Amino acid sequence: MEGERNRYKVWMALVALLALFGINSIRRPLMIESSSSSSSSSSCKTKERQAIHQNKEDTSDPPEVLLSVPFYVYEEWSWLNSYWIKENGNNETVEHWSTKTSDDGHPYYNKHGDDFWFLRNAMKHPMRTTDISTAKLFFVPTLLNQFDWSLRRGKRNICFNKDCCKYDLIQRTQQYLNASEAFRLYPERHVIVRSYFTPTWKNWDVRKQPSEGLVELRESYRSFFFEMVPKMQAIVFEGKDFADTATHQVPRLGRHILPTYYVGSPCLGSPSNKKTLDIAMIATMKGIYDGRKNLCRWLNGNPNVKSICGKGERCPALADAKFGFHVAGDTFGSQRLMDVLLSGTVPIFSHLDQYTIQGDWIDWDQLSYYIPLHNDTTAYSEDPVTRFSMTNNSVEKVFNERLRRVLDDEEGYRKRQKAVIDHLEFFDMRTIYPFDTYMYLFQAELYPETRHTRSRWSALIMPPPLFSNSLKQS
Known part of the structure; x- marks a missing residue:
C-alpha cells in the first residue's frame, strides 16, 4: 500500500511539473477502480446511474x-x-x-x-x-x-x-x-x-x-x-x-x-415580518423535563411577556415569536433549535452544553442569546430541598432579569434576526449547504x-x- 501511495505522489508531482510548461492534457492513469463487486448477490443489483452532474467551478468571492x-x-x-x-x-x-x-x-x-x-x-x-x-x-x-x-x-x-x-x-x-x-x-x-x-x-x-x-x-x-x-x-x-x-x-x-x-422543520410562510409574540417554546412536557416546566411556569406568570409555552402546535407560534427557547429534552440537543432558526426566529439557549454539542465552527453569538434555566454561577446543593428552593426562587429571579435585558435589547435583536434570515439555507437540510x-x-x-x-x-x-x-x- 505504501508503494502505491508513493507512486501516486510521484504521478501528481509530474502532473504539476508539466503544468508549469503549459502541458495539461496528460491523463492520469486509473489508480482507483470502480467498487462494483461480482460477489454480491443478484437480489441486490443496483439501478442504472442517474444523470451525471457536470462539475462547475465557482469563481465568485466569497464562493457559493x-x-x-x-x-x-x-x-x-x-x-x-x-x-x-x-x-x-x-x-x-x-x-x-x-x-x-x-x-x-x-x-x-x-x-x-x-x-x-x-x-x-x-x-x-x-x-x-x-x-x-x-x-x-x-x-x-x-x-x-x-x-x-x-x-x-x-x-x-x-x-x-x-x-x-x-x-x-x-x-x-x-x-x-x-x-x-x-x-x-x-x-x-x-x-x-x-x-x-x-x-x-x-x-x-x-x-x-x-x-x-x-x-x-x-x-x-x-x-x-x-x-x-x-x-x-x-x-x-x-x-x-x-x-x-x-x-x-x-x-x-x-x-x-x-x-x-x-x-429542522420550518413553519410555512416563515420567516414572518410581523412578530406578535415575544417568546415561544412548544414541546412535550414529560415528567423528567423540569427545565421546560419551570420555563413555562415563569413565562406564564410574567405579565410583561407575550408568550406561548407548553404543548401544542409548533406553527405558526414559532414564526410569530421574536424568540424561541432552546430547552433540553432527553439530551441537551433537540430539533427545536433548527425549527426555531428555520422559522426566522432568534433562539435563546438555556445551557452552555447546548453550544458545545453544536461544534465551535459557528459563531453562535451572531445568532442567539443565552439565558440559563439553572444556577450557572453557584453549584446546586446536594440537598434536594435546598436545590428545589434555589430553582424556584433565586434562579427564577435571575432568569426574569436576564429575560428583561434580552427583550429590551432591540438593536441586538435586529442584528441577530437579520443574521438568522441570512443563514436560513445554511441550516436547512433541504439545501446543499449543510x-x-x-x-x-x-x-x-x-x-x-x-x-x-x-x-x-x-x-x-x-x-x-x-x-x-x-x-x-x-
Whole structure:
C-alpha cells in the first residue's frame, strides 16, 4: 500500500511539473477502480446511474459553495432509492417518509433524517465527480440512521430491491468497501453519516432473547461497525462516539467526528415580518423535563411577556415569536433549535452544553442569546430541598432579569434576526449547504492548503478551527 501511495505522489508531482510548461492534457492513469463487486448477490443489483452532474467551478468571492475538491459518491450501491416494507403492507419510499408534513400542511421531517438529506444533496453538489480516479474525498451512501431506526423499532424493514433488506444492505456495503481500492488506500478520506441517537449494538444488549437476525448482525457485520466505520471521518449524534459503553469498544483509529445538526422543520410562510409574540417554546412536557416546566411556569406568570409555552402546535407560534427557547429534552440537543432558526426566529439557549454539542465552527453569538434555566454561577446543593428552593426562587429571579435585558435589547435583536434570515439555507437540510459545510470541514483538515479565509456565511468561523479544537478525535 505504501508503494502505491508513493507512486501516486510521484504521478501528481509530474502532473504539476508539466503544468508549469503549459502541458495539461496528460491523463492520469486509473489508480482507483470502480467498487462494483461480482460477489454480491443478484437480489441486490443496483439501478442504472442517474444523470451525471457536470462539475462547475465557482469563481465568485466569497464562493457559493465551500467544498473545492472533487468528491465521489459510490452511486452503484446508494441507498437513496430504498423503501420501507411495513408489517401492515403500506410500504413507502424512504424519501416520502423523510419529507412528510403534518396535518396542517407544515413540514414535519424526521429529525434524525440527516443521512437522507446529506445523500440526496451529495448527488446535486457541483463538486461531485463520477470519475473516482479524480476524487479527493469519498461519500459513503448508506442510510445508517434509517437502518438503526428500523432495527430499534422492529416493525419495518428497510430494503433496496425486493429481496435486499436490512442486514443484506449492510453486507452489500461491506462488500463494496472491501472491493474499493480507494477505501483500501485512503479510508480516512471517506465520510459516513452515523448520527442516530443510539448505536445499533446497544439493541443487542437490551433484548433477552435476540432474534436470529440480531445474532446474524452481531456475528456477520461486526467488521463493518467495529472495523470499517471507525476508519472513516464521521458525522455523528451530538458529537458522541459510536460506542460509549464498556461492553462494546470501537478501536480508536485516528478518524474525526463532527456533531450533526438535527433536521429542522420550518413553519410555512416563515420567516414572518410581523412578530406578535415575544417568546415561544412548544414541546412535550414529560415528567423528567423540569427545565421546560419551570420555563413555562415563569413565562406564564410574567405579565410583561407575550408568550406561548407548553404543548401544542409548533406553527405558526414559532414564526410569530421574536424568540424561541432552546430547552433540553432527553439530551441537551433537540430539533427545536433548527425549527426555531428555520422559522426566522432568534433562539435563546438555556445551557452552555447546548453550544458545545453544536461544534465551535459557528459563531453562535451572531445568532442567539443565552439565558440559563439553572444556577450557572453557584453549584446546586446536594440537598434536594435546598436545590428545589434555589430553582424556584433565586434562579427564577435571575432568569426574569436576564429575560428583561434580552427583550429590551432591540438593536441586538435586529442584528441577530437579520443574521438568522441570512443563514436560513445554511441550516436547512433541504439545501446543499449543510452537506457542503460538513464536507468542507473535512477537506480543510485533510487538505489544509485549500482552506478558505472567507465565506458567504458570516457566522461560519473562517478559516475553520483545527480539529483538535472543534472536533473530537478518536
